[in-house]
Amino acid sequence: MNAIRVAVIGAQGRMGAQAVDAITEAEGLELVATLGSSDSLESLLEKNVDVAVELTVPASTETNVAFLVDHDIDTVVGTTGWDADKLSGLKELLAEHSDTAVLIAPNFSIGAVLAMRFAELAAPYFDSAEVVEIHHPRKLDAPSGTANYTAQRIAAARNDAGLAPVPDATEIDPHGARGAVVDGIHVHAIRQQGMTASEEIHFGSSGEALTIRTDSHSTSAFMPGIVTAVRSISDYTGLVHGLENMLDL
Numbered sequence: 001m002n003a004i005r006v007a008v009i010g011a012q013g014r015m016g017a018q019a020v021d022a023i024t025e026a027e028g029l030e031l032v033a034t035l036g037s038s039d040s041l042e043s044l045l046e047k048n049v050d051v052a053v054e055l056t057v058p059a060s061t062e063t064n065v066a067f068l069v070d071h072d073i074d075t076v077v078g079t080t081g082w083d084a085d086k087l088s089g090l091k092e093l094l095a096e097h098s099d100t101a102v103l104i105a106p107n108f109s110i111g112a113v114l115a116m117r118f119a120e121l122a123a124p125y126f127d128s129a130e131v132v133e134i135h136h137p138r139k140l141d142a143p144s145g146t147a148n149y150t151a152q153r154i155a156a157a158r159n160d161a162g163l164a165p166v167p168d169a170t171e172i173d174p175h176g177a178r179g180a181v182v183d184g185i186h187v188h189a190i191r192q193q194g195m196t197a198s199e200e201i202h203f204g205s206s207g208e209a210l211t212i213r214t215d216s217h218s219t220s221a222f223m224p225g226i227v228t229a230v231r232s233i234s235d236y237t238g239l240v241h242g243l244e245n246m247l248d249l
């Protein structure tokens with residue numbers, strides 16, 4: 001069988017550089033292009049790329065992915081910033097490219113993917129739910145893509161179960177101490193030197209609490225998920241939101 005020809009966009013970044021190594025080492029994958037912010041995407045077109053891995057910055061990812069879809073290149077995206085409007089625009093674009101797939105993966109770590117699934121399962125059983133994320137201080141966006149997605153999934157599970165809004169008597173909060181609110185779920189972001197990525201999901205009901213925590217100590221945590229996605233994406237078409245959809249979770 002022919003190797004899958006892979007390009008990495010954002011190849012000099014923290015994630016991109018590690019993805020270059022992971023793809024180079026992975027059986028059945030061939031790294032055929034590495035692009036940084038000063039390289040033209042057009043240079044990919046002569047490389048016969050099967051799958052692009054997009055690991056750049058929130059300000060660039062939508063334009064990069066649109067170019068890749070326009071050229072029918074399956075794409076695995078780890079970059080954050082994919083809000084509802086951007087996802088819906090991407091879905092529309094993909095509808096015009098029926099053989100092409102894009103995975104938008106808020107998190108590639110198996111621990112984080114499982115933590116989000118566990119949170120979704122727990123959500124209907126608790127009155128209170130809040131998300132706390134901790135990341136390195138170089139991170140451009142807050143709250144993290146993972147925290148956003150976790151809150152959205154908790155909110156959807158609560159909504160399906162017919163739960164009332166989370167109880168909260170706060171009337172006075174001049175400094176925003178209650179954090180961001182994503183679909184009714186409070187989300188708190190900490191930036192901490194020495195940290196890679198961590199998330200805690202706090203649930204509570206009368207007399208009991210459940211805390212789910214996932215830690216990524218190094219960017220190596222994200223590499224098996226990227227390799228799995230690159231190997232699997234040709235089995236899909238359209239928008240795949242979340243690595244869990246490629247893991248049967």
Ligand SMILES: NC(=O)C1=CN([C@@H]2O[C@H](COP(=O)(O)OP(=O)(O)OC[C@H]3O[C@@H](n4cnc5c(N)ncnc54)[C@H](OP(=O)(O)O)[C@@H]3O)[C@@H](O)[C@H]2O)C=CC1
Nearest residue numbers: 010012013014015036037056060078079080105106107108
């Ligand atoms: N889904 C997941 O599991 C994970 C997602 N992430 C997300 O991935 C993204 C990247 O993270 P990280 O590697 O830490 O960030 P870095 O800042 O280390 O790297 C980003 C890289 O993208 C490059 N870049 C910027 N714009 C372009 C462009 N238009 N074309 C090509 N390259 C470009 C930058 O180059 P230059 O410096 O020259 O501007 C830089 O090398 C973030 O959004 C982060 O949140 C991170 C970890 C895990």
Ligand SMILES: O=C(O)C1=N[C@H](C(=O)O)C[C@H](O)C1
Nearest residue numbers: 080106107139144145146197
């Ligand atoms: O910027 C990071 O580092 C990370 N970004 C992603 C996010 O915003 O959720 C995934 C992971 O948390 C690391």
